[in-house]
Amino acid sequence: MSALILFLLLQLDPYPVTIRQFQAFLRDHSEWRRSEVKRIWADERYLLDWTDDLTPPAGANPAAPVTQVSWFAAQAYCEIQGKTLPTVAEWETAAKADETRRDATGDPAFTARILTAYGRPATHRNAVGGGFRTVDGLYDLHGLVWEWTLDFNSVAPIEADGRFCGAGAGGSDPSDYARFLRDALRGSLKPNHSVTSVGFRCAKRPAS
Amino acid sequence: MKTRHILLATLLIGTAACTPAGEGITTEPELAVLTAPPMVPPPVGNRGPKHLIVELEVIEKEMEIADGVTYQFWTFGGTVPGSFIRTRVGDTIEFRFKNAADSKFPHNIDLHAVTGPGGGAEATFAAPGQSKTFTFKTLNPGLYVYHCATAPVGMHIANGMYGLILVEPEGGLPPVDREYYVMQGDFYTEGEFGMPGLQPFSQAKAIDEDADYVLFNGRVGALTGDNALTAEVGETVRLFVGNGGPNLVSSFHVIGEIFDRVYTEGGTSIHDNVQTTLVPAGGAAIVEYRVDVPGRLVLVDHSIFRAFNKGAIGIMNVGGAADTTIFSAAHETAVQERVHPGKTVYDRTCLACHGSEGEGIAGIFPPVAKSDYLNADKNRAIDAVLHGLSGPVTVNGIAYNNAMPAQGLNDQDVAAVLTFIYSRWDNNGTVVTPEDVAARRRN
Numbered sequence: 001m002s003a004l005i006l007f008l009l010l011q012l013d014p015y016p017v018t019i020r021q022f023q024a025f026l027r028d029h030s031e032w033r034r035s036e037v038k039r040i041w042a043d044e045r046y047l048l049d050w051t052d053d054l055t056p057p058a059g060a061n062p063a064a065p066v067t068q069v070s071w072f073a074a075q076a077y078c079e080i081q082g083k084t085l086p087t088v089a090e091w092e093t094a095a096k097a098d099e100t101r102r103d104a105t106g107d108p109a110f111t112a113r114i115l116t117a118y119g120r121p122a123t124h125r126n127a128v129g130g131g132f133r134t135v136d137g138l139y140d141l142h143g144l145v146w147e148w149t150l151d152f153n154s155v156a157p158i159e160a161d162g163r164f165c166g167a168g169a170g171g172s173d174p175s176d177y178a179r180f181l182r183d184a185l186r187g188s189l190k191p192n193h194s195v196t197s198v199g200f201r202c203a204k205r206p207a208s
Numbered sequence: 209m210k211t212r213h214i215l216l217a218t219l220l221i222g223t224a225a226c227t228p229a230g231e232g233i234t235t236e237p238e239l240a241v242l243t244a245p246p247m248v249p250p251p252v253g254n255r256g257p258k259h260l261i262v263e264l265e266v267i268e269k270e271m272e273i274a275d276g277v278t279y280q281f282w283t284f285g286g287t288v289p290g291s292f293i294r295t296r297v298g299d300t301i302e303f304r305f306k307n308a309a310d311s312k313f314p315h316n317i318d319l320h321a322v323t324g325p326g327g328g329a330e331a332t333f334a335a336p337g338q339s340k341t342f343t344f345k346t347l348n349p350g351l352y353v354y355h356c357a358t359a360p361v362g363m364h365i366a367n368g369m370y371g372l373i374l375v376e377p378e379g380g381l382p383p384v385d386r387e388y389y390v391m392q393g394d395f396y397t398e399g400e401f402g403m404p405g406l407q408p409f410s411q412a413k414a415i416d417e418d419a420d421y422v423l424f425n426g427r428v429g430a431l432t433g434d435n436a437l438t439a440e441v442g443e444t445v446r447l448f449v450g451n452g453g454p455n456l457v458s459s460f461h462v463i464g465e466i467f468d469r470v471y472t473e474g475g476t477s478i479h480d481n482v483q484t485t486l487v488p489a490g491g492a493a494i495v496e497y498r499v500d501v502p503g504r505l506v507l508v509d510h511s512i513f514r515a516f517n518k519g520a521i522g523i524m525n526v527g528g529a530a531d532t533t534i535f536s537a538a539h540e541t542a543v544q545e546r547v548h549p550g551k552t553v554y555d556r557t558c559l560a561c562h563g564s565e566g567e568g569i570a571g572i573f574p575p576v577a578k579s580d581y582l583n584a585d586k587n588r589a590i591d592a593v594l595h596g597l598s599g600p601v602t603v604n605g606i607a608y609n610n611a612m613p614a615q616g617l618n619d620q621d622v623a624a625v626l627t628f629i630y631s632r633w634d635n636n637g638t639v640v641t642p643e644d645v646a647a648r649r650r651n
Contacts, residue, residue, distance in 0.1 A: 045309065045337050108412060116398070116408040119280045121270065122310065146312075177411050180360040181313065188314030188335040188358075195336045197312045 007093045011204040012086055014138050015065075015128040016145060017077060019056045022066035025077050026054055032073055039192070042070040046194040063127035065145045065199035071191035074148045078202035085150040086203040088186070092179070095141045097134035105176060114178040117143025124197055142178070145199035146185050155186040237261050237302065242291035245389045245425045246437060248448060249294040252376045257298030264291060265306040266315040266334075266356075266369075273395060273421060274428035274519065275616055276404040281426070282315070282356070282367040288426030289391035289452060290354070290371030295321075297349045297375050303328060304341045311336035314358055319344075320490070321352035321373045329357040349377040351474035351492040353450055362454045366396055366414050368426055370452030372492060377476075384496060385443035390431065391450035392458045392487065392509060392520065395421035401518060402556065417455040422514035424507060424522045431507065431522030433618050441528025444468075444498045447507075453489025456514070460487050462497070462524070463506035469496040484510050499526045501535045504549075516552055550628025553621045558629075561612075566633040572610060574603035577633030586626075586638050590648040593622050619645040 026033050033053040034046055047068050049057040056062065069077075071085075078084050086094070098104040105111070117123075117131075124145045131140035141147075189195070237259040241249040267286045273279040284290025295301060305328075307315050314335050318327035322344045325331075331342035356369035372391060396414040397407035401421060413420065424431050431437060439445050451458045461484040470482045474492035479485075485493050499505070507522035508515035515521045558576070562568050566577030576582060581603040582589045591597075596614040600607060617625070619642040626640040 048309075112398075112408075112411060115411055118312065119408050121268065121280060121312065123312075175411070175415070177360045177363055181363075184359040185314050185335070188333055188338070190335075193335055193338065196309055197336055 007090060009206045010086070010090055012090070012094055012136070012138055013083075013201040013203065016140055016147060016199045016201045017066050017074075018063050018128055019060055019066045020062035022069070022077065023054060023056060023062070025080070029076070029080070032076060037073070041072040041192060042194055043190075043192045045196075046070055046073070048194070049196070061125065061127050063129075064125055065128055065140070067124045067145055067196050067199045068194045069148075069198075069200065070194050071148050071152065071189070073194075074200040075150070078200075081202060083202035083204045085148055085200060087151050088149045088154060090203065091141075091147065091149050092182075094134065094136060094138055097136055097138075097141075099132055100135060102135055108175075111176060111178050114142045115181075118178065118181060124199065146182065146195075146197055148198060148200040149186070152186040152189060153191070155183045235259060239263065240293060240295070240301075242285060242293060243389070244285070244287045244291060245289055245391065246431065248292045248374075248387045248389050251383070251387075252294065252296040252380045254379060255296065257296060257300070259300045259302065260295060261302045261304060262293055263304045263306070264293075264317070265308055266311060267308050268311050268313065270406065272427060273397075273407070273423070274402060277397075277399075277402065277428075278406045279395065279397065280367070280406070280408070282313070282364060282369050284317070284354070284356075284369060284371050288368035288370075288393065289389070289450065290369070292371065292389045292448070293354075293373040295346050295373065295375050296380070297346050297377055299346045299375075300343060301346060302341065302343050303332070304339065305332040305334060306339040307334040307336055309337040313364075315356050315364065315369070316340075316358050317354055318357040319352060319354040319373055321346055321348070321350070321354070321375050323347050326357065327354075333358065346375045349375045349476065351375075351448055351450070351471065351494050353452065353490050353492055355452060355490065362414060363409065363411070365452060365454040366394075366409060368393065368452075370450070372448055372450045374448060381446070381494075384446045386437075386439050386445045387448065388437050388445070389448050389450075390424050390507065390522065391452055392422065392424055392456075392460070393426065393452040394419040394454065394456045395423065397421070414454065419456060419514075419518060422456060422509055422518040422520040424520060428519040433523075433620065436523035436525050437507075439499050439524060439526050441499055441502055441526060441531070444496060445524070446494060446496045448492070448494055449485075449487055450492040451487040451489050455489060456509075456511070457489055458487040458520075459484050459510040460493065460495070461485075461508050461510040462495075463508060464503060465497045465499070465505050467495045467497050470494070499528075501531055502526050502528045503535075516555060521552065549621070550624035550626070550631075553617065553625040554628055557615055557617065558625065566629065568603075570606060571608065574601065574606070574608045576629050577635070578604070579635065580604055582629065583636045583638070586640060586644070587648055589626055590622065590640065590645055593617065593626065594645070594649055619643075619649065 096103045096105045235258050240260045240262045243249050268282050270278050316329045316333040318329040322328050332340045334340045352373050356364035396410045397420045398410050399407045467482040470479045470485045471494035487493050505524040509520035561573040562576045568575035598611040600609045622645045623640045623642045630638040
C-alpha cells in the first residue's frame with residue numbers, strides 16, 4: 001500500500017494529550033508518578049512543575065497539553081489505550097496539511113505561518129484546540145508543543161551527518177525551515193528527557 | 209607607548225624567570241567573569257594560564273529591537289550579542305553550557321577559539337532544560353566569534369545567537385584606558401524597519417539577504433543617547449568589534465577618528481592608520497585609537513545606508529579640552545553638530561509622513577518645508593514633537609485635521625531633528641537646543 005493510503009488508515013488523535021487526561025492516567029498507573037518513576041524511564045525534569053504526584057502545576061489549564069513527559073511515559077500512555085505514538089513519517093505527513101490542502105508545504109506562506117507560530121513563547125500553557133484544523137480534522141500540529149514520535153531518534157543527530165551544518169537535509173527541501181527545526185529538536189532528545197515544550201498525541205493503527 | 213612596551217617586556221622576562229614551570233597550570237579552577245555588552249571583563253595582565261570555568265546559559269526572550277518594536281531573540285546569557293568571555297592563551301576552559309528549561313528550541317555553541325570538532329557544537333548540543341560540559345585549551349591568541357550551530361544555523365544566528373571570546377597573548381594585550389564590546393548583526397523581520405509590535409523572523413528575507421535591521425549590540429539605539437560610549441581626551445580606546453552576520457560583511461568605521469592600530473580579523477598582525485576595517489560575518493577585529501579632541505564620534509557600518517536607514521549607528525561622546533591646533537571649527541559648529549544626527553532622526557521618524565523634502569501630503573500631512581506654522585513659534589513646534597498634535601491646524605493656508613502621535617524622542621533628538629528641519633527647505637534657521645526641549649517638557 002502506498003504511504004498515503006497507510007496514512008489515511010491511521011487514526012491520529014485530533015488533539016495532543018491534555019494535563020487532565022494525563023492526570024487520570026497517573027491515578028490508575030502509580031508507576032508513572034513523579035515520585036515512583038524509574039530514572040531510566042524519565043529524567044529529573046519529569047513533571048517537575050507539578051505540585052505533587054497527582055496535582056498539576058499551580059495555575060495550569062487542565063485542557064493544556066501535558067509536557068515534561070518522557071518518551072517512555074508517552075508511549076506507555078498510548079499503549080494502555082491500545083494506541084501508539086505516531087512515527088516521524090506519519091506525523092510529518094499529517095503536518096503538511098492546512099485547512100484546505102493535504103500538502104501545503106510548497107507554499108512559502110505556509111512555512112512562514114508555521115515559523116511565526118513556533119516563534120511564540122510559552123505556548124504550552126494554552127489549551128488544546130486553539131490551532132487551525134487540518135483537512136484531516138487534526139488540531140495543534142504546529143505552534144502549541146513539540147510532539148514525541150515513535151522513532152524520533154531515527155532522525156540523524158548532529159554528529160551523524162552534515163544536515164546540522166545548515167546544508168539541506170538529504171533529499172528534503174532546504175527551504176523547509178520548519179522541518180529543520182523539528183528535526184533539530186528530535187535530534188537533541190534522549191527518550192528519558194522531559195521537556196517543558198514537548199508533549200505528544202497518540203495514534204491508532206488498523207489491525208493488520 | 210613604545211616605552212611602555214619595552215617596560216612590559218622586561219617585566220615578562222622577570223616573571224618567566226621566577227616560574228620555571230612556564231605554561232603549567234597551577235591554580236585551582238576559577239569561575240570566569242562574563243560581561244554584558246558593551247562592557248568587557250578585566251584584562252588578564254601578567255597572570256599565567258588557568259583552569260577557567262565558563263558558565264553560559266541560552267535564554268530565549270522577547271526584547272525591544274527598536275522603540276515600540278519587539279523581537280523574540282535567542283541569546284547567550286540574555287543579551288545580544290552574548291556575554292563577553294575573556295581568556296589567556298594556554299588556559300584550560302571547562303565550558304558549562306546550559307539550555308534554559310523554558311526554551312522551545314535545542315541549541316549549542318561553536319566557539320571559533322576552539323581547536324577541535326565543531327568548535328564544541330556537537331559536545332554542547334542540548335535540548336531545552338539540558339546541560340552539557342566540554343573542555344578545551346586556548347592554543348591561539350586572538351578575538352573570536354562564538355555562535356549557535358543548530359539547524360537551521362542561519363535562523364539561530366539571525367535571532368541573535370553570537371558573541372565574542374577573547375584569547376589574550378602571554379602577558380596580555382597592552383594596557384589601554386577604555387575597552388568596549390561592539391558587535392554587529394543583521395535582522396530580518398516580517399514588518400519593515402520600525403513597524404511597531406512583535407515582529408516575527410522572516411525566512412524569505414533572510415535567504416534573500418534583505419535585512420530590515422543592521423545593528424550594533426542588538427537594538428536600534430543600543431549605543432546612542434543615554435547608552436552612548438564615553439571617553440576623555442588623551443585616552444586610548446580599544447574596541448572589540450565582532451560581526452555575527454548572519455549575512456552581511458561590515459565596513460566598520462568611526463566618523464571623526466582614524467584607527468591607530470587594527471588587529472586585522474582579530475589576529476596577531478597589526479595594521480597602523482586604518483580608516484575603515486572589514487569585519488566579516490563570523491569574524492572580528494580589535495581597533496584602537498587615541499582620542500585627541502572632544503566631540504561626538506559616530507560608529508557606523510560604512511556600507512552607509514545600513515547606518516542611516518537600518519540602525520547601524522553608535523555614538524562615542526568624547527569629553528575634555530579642545531585642541532584647536534588639531535581641530536578648529538567655525539562658530540556654526542553647534543548648529544552643524546545637530547544637523548547631522550537630526551537628519552537621521554528625521555529619516556527614521558518623520559520622513560514617512562512629512563516627505564523626503566519636507567513637502568508632506570496636501571490635506572493629510574502638513575508640510576514642514578517653508579512652513580509658516582513652524583517658523584512662527586519654536587515652542588509650538590517642540591510641543592508637537594514631544595506631545596503629538598491633534599485637531600485642526602492651518603499650515604501655509606491649507607487646513608489640516610489629523611492626529612500626529614507623540615514621538616518618544618529624547619531631548620537631544622528632538623533638538624536635533626527640529627534644528628535640522630529649520631535649517632532646510634527655506635525655513636528660518638531657528639536653532640533648537642536640548643535645553644529648549646527640556647524646558648518645554650517641564651511645562
